[in-house]
Amino acid sequence: MDQQHVEGDLDLEQTLFTEDQILSRLREMAAEIERDYDGKDLLLVGVLKGAVMVMADLARSLDRHVEMDWMAISSYGSGTKSSGVVRILKDLDTDLAGRHVLVVEDIIDTGLTLSWLIANLRSRGPASVEIATLLRKPEALQMDVDVRYVGFDIPNAFVVGYGLDYAERYRNLRCIGTLSPHVYS
Ligand code: XMP
Ligand code: MG
Numbered sequence: 001m002d003q004q005h006v007e008g009d010l011d012l013e014q015t016l017f018t019e020d021q022i023l024s025r026l027r028e029m030a031a032e033i034e035r036d037y038d039g040k041d042l043l044l045v046g047v048l049k050g051a052v053m054v055m056a057d058l059a060r061s062l063d064r065h066v067e068m069d070w071m072a073i074s075s076y077g078s079g080t081k082s083s084g085v086v087r088i089l090k091d092l093d094t095d096l097a098g099r100h101v102l103v104v105e106d107i108i109d110t111g112l113t114l115s116w117l118i119a120n121l122r123s124r125g126p127a128s129v130e131i132a133t134l135l136r137k138p139e140a141l142q143m144d145v146d147v148r149y150v151g152f153d154i155p156n157a158f159v160v161g162y163g164l165d166y167a168e169r170y171r172n173l174r175c176i177g178t179l180s181p182h183v184y185s
Contacts, residue, residue, distance in 0.1 A: 009175075011182075011183050012178065012179065012180065013177065013178045016152075016159060018175050022175075022176065023057060025134075025151045025152065026058050029058065029061075030061035033058075033149065034062060034063060034064055036148075037064075037100060040100050040127075041067075041100060042064070042065075042067070042102060043099045043102070044067065045101055045103045045104065046069070046070050046104045047070075047072075047103065047104070047117070048070050048072040049165075049171065050171075051104050051105050051163060053106075054105070054106050054162070054163060069093055070090065071088065072090035073086050073089060073117065074089055075087075075113045086116045095124075096121060096124040098125070098126070100126070100127050101130070102129075102132055103117065103118070103129065103130070103131045103132070105133040106134055106164055107135040107136070107137070107164060108133050108137065108140040110139050110140065110143065111145040115144070118145065130149070131149070132148065132150075133149070133150055133151065134162075135152055135154050136150050136151075136152070136153050137154060137155075138156050159177065160173065160178075161176040162174065162175065164176065
């Protein structure tokens with residue numbers, strides 16, 4: 001597939017994953033998900049805004065019926081670190097009672113936001129709650145969050161693109177990469 005070059009590409013220090021690499025990994029994850037949820041209904045829950053691209057491409061890789069719903073949450077933290085104190089900005093439209101829920105995430109860093117979210121969703125009486133994330137950072141491994149599907153484990157660097165932002169920019173990049181230091185200064 002042709003790489004679209006947008007202005008933001010110039011701000012990248014290093015490309016970690018190209019669009020092709022992302023899409024082919026998502027197709028592998030989709031195949032696993034199809035097997036695991038065979039014969040079951042499936043509700044994908046995306047976490048706004050970062051998971052928009054992952055949701056769009058993962059859902060379209062699934063050769064089966066799915067429903068999609070969205071939540072927006074904000075975690076209070078200092079700077080780029082989250083604190084685990086979470087507020088719901090937009091709740092789901094769907095009643096989770098008896099549903100098989102798969103949370104679709106862009107990235108798990110400390111895992112604090114997600115462990116709060118999972119506890120919140122579990123309290124609504126679903127049949128199951130699992131997590132699929134495109135990216136996972138090493139720190140997340142220290143948290144007791146059981147992530148069923150992981151696209152890529154990445155080093156502990158701040159990454160942007162494919163839904164991930166720095167100050168709301170770079171979400172529309174097709175690849176994922178690290179930012180050049182000049183962007184921060
Ligand atoms: P925790 O630490 O609770 O936070 O797992 C996960 C959320 O933090 C954001 N996050 C990032 N956003 N590049 C980003 O654009 C990154 O490298 C990064 N690391 C964490 C993101 O919103 C994620 O949902
Ligand atoms: Mg996010």
